[in-house]
Amino acid sequence: MSPPSGPLAGVRVVELAGLAPGPFGGMLLADLGADVVRVDRAGPPAPDSLAPPSGGPLQRSRRVTALDLKSPPGVADLLRLADHADVLIEGYRPGVAERLGFGPDVCLRRNPRLVYARMTGWGQQGPLAHRAGHDIDYIAVAGALDPLGRAGQAPHAPLNLLGDFAGGGMLLALGVLAALLERERSGAGQVVDAAMVDGSALLTAFLHGMIGAGRWNGPRGTNLLDGGAPFYDTYAAADGGFLAVGALEPAFYANLLAGLGLDGDPGLPDQYDRGGWPVLRQRFTEAFARRTRDEWTAIFDGRDACVAPVLSPAEAPRHPHNRARGTFVEVGADTQPAPAPRFGRTPAAPPRPAPDPERDRVSVAEVLREWAP
Known part of the structure; x- marks a missing residue:
């Protein structure tokens, strides 16, 4: 394996294999150049395991070993790795x-500079x-689930993006980086307690500000940014595709009306006349239904109306903007999101394919020959 490059090159991470948020945090660190060694459970996976198949993006750019952490020899090997690591990530209860x-306590007594990062719900x-x-439970208790969904309908979870990834793995990586930075001043490691309920609550900071300012006081699906406003919503096109509309500011709203052919229509209510929103929504729905998604995309191309095509995950890598920026990259035979930021x-190197848990497995002794020569 070639030496990692990127702003975290030289940082050594031991990641105890787990479900989505921990591996995502480890992926972020590996993407930025950290030398991440994933410790799998020795033996076959548990029959009820929800761990994703090996080889996906969450396992990329790692080395992998396997230990029986219920046995004294396995624990001893893990502690030897932690003795020479900068970061240990674990996601146990x-x-x-x-x-x-x-x-x-054990790990920091042996290695006082260790950042011990704990990922829990x-x-x-x-x-x-x-x-x-x-994820759905953590965002529920955090107050992040209740606002999501259409008016008069049940809350709807946005996949597991908020709890597992934004409020979980991303928060974990941020905590690790902050602890590493503080260690440069103090010389001491510490425990990072990254909880998905905390991270999900943190993501609602803007919403709490809106509530405090009296600008978010309606039930689900009736407010400015939750689908209540007709100029901040999605609309079906003639071919079944969808357009995302975010024309909040008056200038962008005017361009939206012009693109739809509705500018100058005397029957349209004012943009922020909430009583007229049902009329606006109906007119927008009828207008968008007259053309295909790609036809509307061409019409709004170059026009600041905050209108964008709703792309599937398979389509997104082919979008001209994503292609120009390299937002997606080829990793082995797969297309995956590129490292960011x-x-x-100190640019990050292209991601490496995930290791095969059996074929590419390294021993603790091999890792320590590099980490503790």
């Missing part, structure tokens, strides 16, 4: 790592800390 013999403390849960002086 609170108390499990301590019970198995590699909790933060409910956090290390609190009444729910030991309860099971998934971008760095002018």
